[in-house]
Amino acid sequence: MLFLKSNKKEKHFFKKNSMSKKSYEEQAEVLSRAIDIAVEAFKKFRPKDFTDVHLAHFVSVYEGYKNDILNPNYKFRTLSALADAKNDILIYFQEGSGPDVNFFWKRIAEEKIGYQRVNKMAKILKRKRIANRMEMDFVTDCLVAYRQEGLISDEESIMLDKMIFDFQKKGK
Incomplete structure (x- = not known):
């Protein structure tokens, strides 16, 4: 044993x-x-x-x-x-x-x-930044649908576009 x-x-x-x-x-x-x-x-x-x-x-x-x-x-x-x-x-x-x-x-x-x-999008919008690659994928996958369904405002859409740009600029 x-x-x-x-x-x-x-x-x-x-x-x-x-x-x-x-x-x-x-x-x-x-x-x-x-x-x-x-x-x-x-x-x-x-x-x-x-x-x-x-x-x-x-x-x-x-x-x-x-x-x-x-x-x-x-x-x-x-x-x-x-x-x-x-x-x-x-x-x-x-x-x-x-x-x-x-x-x-x-x-x-x-x-x-x-x-x-x-509501992951609300958390990201509240934080005002995309924290990691998973969140980046989520935002890019859902952004168009959220816009089309009116789940986010034009202002939030612009904010998310800026967050995407900032995240990509960091190269994470």
Whole structure:
């Protein structure tokens, strides 16, 4: 046997691992419920311009995520990997708008899942600068849509253009 000798460090290591496993399982189950709600939202309120192929692809991807988080390879059974999956799963609903998105967030609240919709653009505008490459990608991906949907004013749009220029000038 490899661990015949027991000391406090070994016990702490095993105790910590079992807590992480339980925490992973609990959080994976919550994320799994959110995925079910996302699929329900896509099916009930098909996003505009979605063909049957688009819908089938989205549903397939989300069901693949669900399978991967509930039955992960041991080396990917980490809270960090779960956080990455959560980000990938929620990004459509964080950045999008429409009946499917509204339905999703309403059901998330009803199920008391605890996920919150975050207005990243408002945080960036309040801070008056783009902090990192992820925020830069978010702003450039969403800027035109936010302008078209009237989610930002002309003044905020000009401010964001300046922030993009400043960020690119820094070369981050």
